[in-house]
Amino acid sequence: MAEERDIRINVPVLARVEGEGSLHLRIQGGRIAELGLRIFEPPRLFEKFLVGRDCREVPDMVARICGICPVAYQMSAVHAIESILEIDPGPWVRAMRRLLYCGEWIESHSLHIHLLAAPDFLGFGSAPEMAKVHPAEVRRGLRLQAAGNEIIRVLGGRSVHPVGVCIGGFHHAPAPEAMRELLARLRGVLPDAEELVDWCARLGAGGAQRRLTCLALRHPAEYPMNEGRLTTGDGLDFGSSEFDRHIEEFQVPHSTALHALLHGEPYLVGPLARLNLNRDHLPVAVRQVMDSAGVRLPSHDMFHSMSARAVEILYALHEAIRLLETYEPAQRSAAEYRPRAGIGYSATEAPRGVLWHRYEIDADGRIVDARIVPPTSQNQACIEADLRASLEDQGLERPESELRALAEKVIRNYDPCISCATHFLDLTVDRL
Amino acid sequence: MRVIGVGSPFGADRIGWDVVAELSRWDELPAGMILSCCARPDRELIESLAEPGLLILIDAMHSGRSSGTVCCFTAAEVISGEDLISTHSFGIKSALRLAEALGSLKAEVWICGIEIVLETAWRGGDHYTAPVPRDSLNCLGIIKEIKKILMDFMREHGYPEGPGLVSSQ
Numbered sequence: 053m054a055e056e057r058d059i060r061i062n063v064p065v066l067a068r069v070e071g072e073g074s075l076h077l078r079i080q081g082g083r084i085a086e087l088g089l090r091i092f093e094p095p096r097l098f099e100k101f102l103v104g105r106d107c108r109e110v111p112d113m114v115a116r117i118c119g120i121c122p123v124a125y126q127m128s129a130v131h132a133i134e135s136i137l138e139i140d141p142g143p144w145v146r147a148m149r150r151l152l153y154c155g156e157w158i159e160s161h162s163l164h165i166h167l168l169a170a171p172d173f174l175g176f177g178s179a180p181e182m183a184k185v186h187p188a189e190v191r192r193g194l195r196l197q198a199a200g201n202e203i204i205r206v207l208g209g210r211s212v213h214p215v216g217v218c219i220g221g222f223h224h225a226p227a228p229e230a231m232r233e234l235l236a237r238l239r240g241v242l243p244d245a246e247e248l249v250d251w252c253a254r255l256g257a258g259g260a261q262r263r264l265t266c267l268a269l270r271h272p273a274e275y276p277m278n279e280g281r282l283t284t285g286d287g288l289d290f291g292s293s294e295f296d297r298h299i300e301e302f303q304v305p306h307s308t309a310l311h312a313l314l315h316g317e318p319y320l321v322g323p324l325a326r327l328n329l330n331r332d333h334l335p336v337a338v339r340q341v342m343d344s345a346g347v348r349l350p351s352h353d354m355f356h357s358m359s360a361r362a363v364e365i366l367y368a369l370h371e372a373i374r375l376l377e378t379y380e381p382a383q384r385s386a387a388e389y390r391p392r393a394g395i396g397y398s399a400t401e402a403p404r405g406v407l408w409h410r411y412e413i414d415a416d417g418r419i420v421d422a423r424i425v426p427p428t429s430q431n432q433a434c435i436e437a438d439l440r441a442s443l444e445d446q447g448l449e450r451p452e453s454e455l456r457a458l459a460e461k462v463i464r465n466y467d468p469c470i471s472c473a474t475h476f477l478d479l480t481v482d483r484l
Numbered sequence: 485m486r487v488i489g490v491g492s493p494f495g496a497d498r499i500g501w502d503v504v505a506e507l508s509r510w511d512e513l514p515a516g517m518i519l520s521c522c523a524r525p526d527r528e529l530i531e532s533l534a535e536p537g538l539l540i541l542i543d544a545m546h547s548g549r550s551s552g553t554v555c556c557f558t559a560a561e562v563i564s565g566e567d568l569i570s571t572h573s574f575g576i577k578s579a580l581r582l583a584e585a586l587g588s589l590k591a592e593v594w595i596c597g598i599e600i601v602l603e604t605a606w607r608g609g610d611h612y613t614a615p616v617p618r619d620s621l622n623c624l625g626i627i628k629e630i631k632k633i634l635m636d637f638m639r640e641h642g643y644p645e646g647p648g649l650v651s652s653q
Contacts, residue, residue: 180581
């Protein structure tokens with residue numbers, strides 16, 4: 053029998069500006085006595101910045117919340133505000149917003165798989181170390197990420213913090229020639245995406261098996277991005293305006309960020325949750341690649357998130373190609389509207405999961421109140437539960453270095469904003 | 485000669501962008517100097533490293549030197565040295581190492597670091613102070629010093645010195 057140890061692991065985590073976090077873990081008498089993931093989310097400040105601003109400024113302002121998923125913040129914001137202003141942007145805008153979101157999923161997921169998470173799965177300390185042994189795979193990731201960035205650049209004006217989105221639509225319609233070039237580029241990386249599904253299916257498995265409560269948007273006819281109702285695997289179904297009736301945000305002592313529970317329980321948002329709940333909306337071409345790679349759904353192994361991201365990259369490429377094949381520039385790229393007072397809600401599917409916005413505006417179109425619930429905040433309780441299960445499954449008697457490595461892998465696998473720092477766990481151990 | 489300001493919109497981390505913005509207003513901006521910015525050491529920076537030619541990266545630095553100190557390092561010095569350059573967790577060092585591992589470090593890279601004061605300096609991470617006011621870049625002589633460094637590079641490498649182009653992202 054392994055000797056029982058009392059271990060206190062404090063991980064004063066440094067993260068990138070999209071979020072800062074730390075991990076506190078105390079093992080006493082062979083059991084986890086304390087475990088707390090602390091994440092500090094900057095969007096709270098943005099909510100206050102928005103108050104008093106003209107609602108037309110919101111898309112550009114919220115894009116600054118995250119350098120990796122600015123489109124998600126723009127999409128949730130414009131849909132919520134348009135619901136107040138009773139705007140119907142029409143099918144052209146709807147299609148282009150979907151295309152824009154495809155770009156963000158492709159670039160964000162590619163970055164996460166190849167540069168942030170894969171080193172954990174392959175046993176490397178960093179992406180540069182992995183690149184020495186797997187240069188082709190890293191180059192593939194950069195190609196895919198570049199393709200996603202290019203979609204955002206064409207529609208958003210630039211790939212980082214895009215500025216092309218406005219209330220009612222887009223500031224301009226891309227020229228057909230630019231869209232034809234984009235289409236050719238996306239077709240060119242389709243083989244990369246197909247290969248990636250197979251590669252990730254061989255990489256990502258072996259996480260703690262436990263029942264996951266998945267929450268994702270569900271649309272009657274398509275894989276969800278901008279529209280749909282919030283659903284769970286066990287039949288819960290509600291609109292974004294009912295978010296507060298089902299999801300409770302609350303403060304925990306060990307974190308300045310709010311946690312969220314769905315009817316009192318941790319829940320999962322993100323690619324694995326989306327795929328578990330919406331796999332029937334994948335086109336045949338994507339399902340065939342999945343089946344061939346051995347991706348089986350639904351899955352309650354969190355390490356299958358790698359495969360889920362790869363499948364979503366492939367799906368987003370197919371969807372973007374489909375939208376581009378029939379592209380024609382609109383005569384009017386944005387719907388007209390008049391200011392109107394009211395309260396609006398929207399949930400869209402950010403790369404990391406459900407991103408919920410609520411806005412109240414006055415009759416002049418100024419923001420009276422704003423609330424933003426990002427996916428990382430919603431996943432915090434799930435990450436803590438996963439950490440506890442994973443560490444206990446693997447054995448708490450393992451050396452601290454192995455516990456730390458496993459904890460990092462589990463956390464990064466969720467692609468939280470704090471993963472922007474590729475190696476953020478700075479470990480100190482106190483033996484009690 | 486390409487000059488790229490590396491940074492983010494947050495606090496003192498934007499100093500690389502602000503320096504490039506100041507340089508873009510330079511009346512005597514040389515013809516052979518192309519200015520741009522990138523958001524942190526990202527994919528676009530890695531692509532820039534793959535293009536042959538002289539490439540100067542301007543970034544915030546935390547090394548314990550006096551605030552406002554400007555230091556230049558070669559890519560080799562940054563790759564082999566401690567992570568003194570850049571406040572980014574996936575910093576310039578990581579980008580250089582990644583490009584080197586991929587065999588795509590084709591540019592002659594120099595890193596021009598500007599020392600900033602961190603409110604809290606955590607090992608391996610980052611924590612930013614308030615932005616460095618634009619005015620102080622000139623008051624502290626930072627812009628003047630960087631202009632001199634850039635002109636020296638241009639002369640040494642035989643680049644033209646007439647009016648130039650400005651590009652930025």
